[in-house]
Amino acid sequence: MSTQSSRLAARVMVAPSVVLLFIWMAVPLAMTLYYSFRLYRLLSPDRTGWVGFTNYLWFFNSPDFWLALWNTLALVGGVLVITVVLGILIALLIDQPVKGQGMLRILVIAPFFVMPPVAASIWENLFMHPQNGLFAAIARGFGAQPILFLEEYPLLSVIGIVSWEWLPFAALILLTSLQSLSSEQLEAAEMDGASALSRLRYIILPHMTRAITVVILIQTIFLLGIFGEIFTTTQGGPGSASTTLPYMIFKQAIAAKDIGRAAAGGIIAVILANIVAYFLMRGIGRHLDA
Amino acid sequence: MGKITLKHVNKSFGEVAVIPDINLTIEDGEFVVFVGPSGCGKSTLLRLIAGLEDVTAGQIDIDGLDATYLPPAKRGLAMVFQSYALYPHMTVRKNIAFPLKMAGLSEEEQEKKVQNAARILNLTNYLDRRPGQLSGGQRQRVAIGRAIVREPAAFLFDEPLSNLDAALRVSMRQEITELHQTLKTTMIYVTHDQVEAMTMADKIVVLNAGNIEQVGSPLELYHRPANLFVAGFIGSPKMNLVQGAVAAAQGADTIGVRPEHLDIVESGSWHGVVGLTEHLGSDTFLKVVLDTGDTITVRADGEVGLRHGDRISLAPRPDRIHRFGADGKALA
Ligand SMILES: Nc1ncnc2c1ncn2[C@@H]1O[C@H](COP(=O)(O)OP(=O)(O)OP(=O)(O)O)[C@@H](O)[C@H]1O
Ligand SMILES: [Mg+2]
Numbered sequence: 001m002s003t004q005s006s007r008l009a010a011r012v013m014v015a016p017s018v019v020l021l022f023i024w025m026a027v028p029l030a031m032t033l034y035y036s037f038r039l040y041r042l043l044s045p046d047r048t049g050w051v052g053f054t055n056y057l058w059f060f061n062s063p064d065f066w067l068a069l070w071n072t073l074a075l076v077g078g079v080l081v082i083t084v085v086l087g088i089l090i091a092l093l094i095d096q097p098v099k100g101q102g103m104l105r106i107l108v109i110a111p112f113f114v115m116p117p118v119a120a121s122i123w124e125n126l127f128m129h130p131q132n133g134l135f136a137a138i139a140r141g142f143g144a145q146p147i148l149f150l151e152e153y154p155l156l157s158v159i160g161i162v163s164w165e166w167l168p169f170a171a172l173i174l175l176t177s178l179q180s181l182s183s184e185q186l187e188a189a190e191m192d193g194a195s196a197l198s199r200l201r202y203i204i205l206p207h208m209t210r211a212i213t214v215v216i217l218i219q220t221i222f223l224l225g226i227f228g229e230i231f232t233t234t235q236g237g238p239g240s241a242s243t244t245l246p247y248m249i250f251k252q253a254i255a256a257k258d259i260g261r262a263a264a265g266g267i268i269a270v271i272l273a274n275i276v277a278y279f280l281m282r283g284i285g286r287h288l289d290a
Numbered sequence: 291m292g293k294i295t296l297k298h299v300n301k302s303f304g305e306v307a308v309i310p311d312i313n314l315t316i317e318d319g320e321f322v323v324f325v326g327p328s329g330c331g332k333s334t335l336l337r338l339i340a341g342l343e344d345v346t347a348g349q350i351d352i353d354g355l356d357a358t359y360l361p362p363a364k365r366g367l368a369m370v371f372q373s374y375a376l377y378p379h380m381t382v383r384k385n386i387a388f389p390l391k392m393a394g395l396s397e398e399e400q401e402k403k404v405q406n407a408a409r410i411l412n413l414t415n416y417l418d419r420r421p422g423q424l425s426g427g428q429r430q431r432v433a434i435g436r437a438i439v440r441e442p443a444a445f446l447f448d449e450p451l452s453n454l455d456a457a458l459r460v461s462m463r464q465e466i467t468e469l470h471q472t473l474k475t476t477m478i479y480v481t482h483d484q485v486e487a488m489t490m491a492d493k494i495v496v497l498n499a500g501n502i503e504q505v506g507s508p509l510e511l512y513h514r515p516a517n518l519f520v521a522g523f524i525g526s527p528k529m530n531l532v533q534g535a536v537a538a539a540q541g542a543d544t545i546g547v548r549p550e551h552l553d554i555v556e557s558g559s560w561h562g563v564v565g566l567t568e569h570l571g572s573d574t575f576l577k578v579v580l581d582t583g584d585t586i587t588v589r590a591d592g593e594v595g596l597r598h599g600d601r602i603s604l605a606p607r608p609d610r611i612h613r614f615g616a617d618g619k620a621l622a
Contacts, residue, residue: 067515187342188375192436193363201389206379 015270031271035263043258045158055264064240064248067270071155072244076276078159079166080216084161087170087215088208094171095178105175112168116228123161124150124233154234154242161229166222168216177211178204213287217280224273245269291353291477292319292444299348301334301500308334309617311502312348316444316493318476321470324480325487325523326497330424335497336446339478339522340369352443363392368437373451374429376403376421382408383417386435389563393432393440405433412471427458430514434469444476451486463490484524488512495522501542518618522548527575530586536560542613542621551610554596562586564596578602 039051060066062191094105111119127134128149136146149157181204189199228235236243236251243251249269253262292315301309306333318320324332333402337343339350341362348602350358355570357365368389376385383446384391387400396405408414409430421429430450447466451459453471467490470477481487487494488508496503496519504516508524521529529546537545552560571594576588576596588604596602613621 035419169618175377182373182375183375184371184373184375188369188371189341189363189377191340191362191367191369192440193392195392198392204375206377209379227301 024152027193031033032263032266035259038268040259040263041150042259046236051260054258056268060267064243067240068243068248069111070244071226071242072246073276074155074189074273075159075162075244076220079163079223080219082159083166083219084212084215085171086167087174088205088212090167090171091174091178092204095175096112106169110167111164112172114165116165117141117232118228119165120229120232122162123157123164128157133177133195150234151238154238158226158229158234161233162223162226165229168218170219173211173215174208177208180254186189209287216284220276221273222268224276245272291318292316292442293351294444294476294478295351295352296339297349299335299338300346301338301343302346302486303319303330303604307346307500308340308619311470312500314495314502314505316476318353319474321467321478321492322475322495323487323491324478324495324497325482325484326503327523328482328498332482332497333448334479334500336369336448336480340367340446341365342369342535357559360363366440366443367446367525368440368442368444368447370433370437370450374433374453376429376432378421381418381420382413382424382432382435383408385432386413386417386439387420389436403439404435407439409464410438410472411435420614424455427462429550430454430462434466438469438473442475444478444574447477447479449481450479451481452483458488466490468496470538485526488524494524498523513611514620515546516620518544518546518614521612523619527587529588530584531587531614532580532582532584534582536582536583537613540611540613542604543591544614544618546612547586547606547610549587551607552588553607554585554588554590554594554602555604555605556603560586560600560604561605562604564598564600564602575592575603578604 009280029191036055037050037052039049039054041047059205090108091142094101094108098104106225114122119124123131128136130136130146139146155186185203185207186199189203194202226244227250230242230244230247231250236241245265246269249262249265252258252265296314299309300307312335324335324540326332332344338345340365341357341360348358349356352360352365352367377388380388383404390400390403404417408417411434413428413431413435414418416424416428416432417519421432424432430453433604446613449612450466451462452463463486465543466477466479479486479490491508492618493505494508494511495505498519503523504511504520506514511520511524515524515529521609522531525548527549529548530552531546533544533545560576560580566578567577568575572592574590574592574594574596575622576590576594578588579584579585586604590596615621
């Protein structure tokens with residue numbers, strides 16, 4: 001692919017897919033942008049017209065919006081911290097040579113295959129339920145009052161559920177990275193007098209930075225849009241305590257049937273995602289280069 | 291100080307006894323080379339000494355103290371790995387300083403020792419590079435640098451030159467020998483290359499299938515191999531081993547004559563036809579098919595005018611004939 005003609009041919013060949021992808025991406029974005037400046041409520045479909053930034057202002061003036069923004073970032077940040085830290089620990093554990101290693105690894109990965117609403121239902125009804133849940137039973141076993149997870153700690157509960165779902169992904173990526181670390185490097189460090197903790201800090205973690213970066217970037221993309229778990233468990237409540245930006249958009253679109261506002265919320269979410277992406281790439285993106 | 295004693299050391303991986311029973315003393319300041327064919331347990335033995343593997347039975351003493359169950363870091367030994375095992379995300383400076391940092395030395399002391407090591411190893415201009423930006427020989431030197439800053443009781447090298455090209459191997463060989471002369475620290479060096487062993491060692495330990503075949507100085511092994519294995523392993527090209535009537539005439543099961551101890555004469559005791567000839571310039575190695583059917587190698591002068599198919603007559607130098615019994619051991 002170096003001569004003039006072959007480069008031209010290459011461009012011509014990829015052009016259709018580039019154009020298609022561009023339309024694929026640009027059309028929905030343009031439509032969202034269009035609706036975000038329109039009055040368009042499904043309950044009164046004949047009352048339409050341009051409204052300028054009214055839809056956006058509604059968000060910025062709503063106290064729920066700032067809470068939702070904070071909740072979104074807290075959810076993303078909380079899940080990232082939990083999955084990366086625990087993921088590293090689990091990867092270190094299942095990298096040890098033990099009997100039934102293959103089986104163990106499958107078990108660790110299993111939660112990833114459970115669909116979000118199913119996972120959320122399982123947690124809500126089998127673990128966190130104040131009467132039937134396992135945690136309630138344990139609490140009663142110690143003579144304590146069962147904790148009302150979804151009522152008292154709604155956002156933390158959602159973070160817990162989502163972390164459980166994403167932990168296998170993190171652990172798996174980090175495990176493959178761990179396995180690519182040459183054992184001679186660890187032995188050299190051992191001979192150099194590095195304790196287990198020093199080896200983790202100076203050899204293993206630096207080796208895993210790229211994998212950790214990949215985990216953070218990929219998870220952030222998916223976590224910004226978390227919806228199913230909230231819908232299944234807290235419905236954004238109590239009040240708006242566990243409402244995130246996507247859930248707020250959903251409420252405007254489906255509950256309030258206000259397409260204009262929902263579209264404005266969508267655009268705000270896109271901008272938020274880009275801000276997050278910008279800081280992520282500035283902060284850790286350099287680890288992706290070899 | 292670096293005297294290492296192995297007493298009845300035994301190592302098994304599961305059912306397989308890789309090292310059945312080894313007794314060996316390595317004196318302080320000695321350059322000892324473990325040599326043997328691939329898979330004979332050289333690396334395993336070195337790793338046992340380093341503490342990277344646990345012995346199955348037996349005892350390892352370092353400077354008179356039982357070190358059998360000491361962790362690697364406490365043994366005061368430094369190891370240079372075949373793959374160098376440098377830390378890729380650290381600069382050369384940090385790589386070399388790593389053992390010092392782990393030992394809790396101050397920044398200034400670390401820097402002083404790193405500079406000193408870099409000077410000895412000609413690495414001063416590369417201290418801020420990463421291992422990935424160095425050539426093979428430079429990486430090797432960084433690995434050695436990381437070993438020498440610790441001022442260990444002994445250095446352990448596991449085939450440190452096998453990833454280098456031939457020319458670099460020769461020069462690194464000399465550098466390591468010079469380093470040994472400067473530091474006068476015990477060095478244990480593993481290789482499967484008998485030329486490296488012959489040129490570098492004070493003492494060679496020939497291993498075969500986990501057993502010590504012979505221990506001795508390079509020339510001792512060359513002049514007085516204790517058995518057929520050592521006879522065939524030490525020396526290049528290999529010693530010619532001949533069985534049958536010729537050997538029986540000498541009262542041995544097998545006799546061995548090195549290619550350099552065979553003279554081409556008018557009428558000698560062995561006759562044959564020249565096969566392959568290898569001209570090295572200084573020498574010519576002739577493969578000769580004897581009338582008895584044995585193929586032997588003869589070292590002749592570089593200018594020798596013999597070619598394929600010529601009939602020649604050979605005379606082994608009588609005082610250079612090695613005689614071996616049926617059990618493979620050398621006869622007195
Ligand atoms: N961890 C292990 N588990 C089982 N067997 C092993 C292990 N390490 C080494 N061995 C076996 O022990 C024997 C000696 O291995 P070792 O690595 O010491 O050989 P070596 O002499 O260093 O060979 P080379 O010159 O190829 O490096 C080999 O047969 C090898 O298969
Ligand atoms: Mg080896």
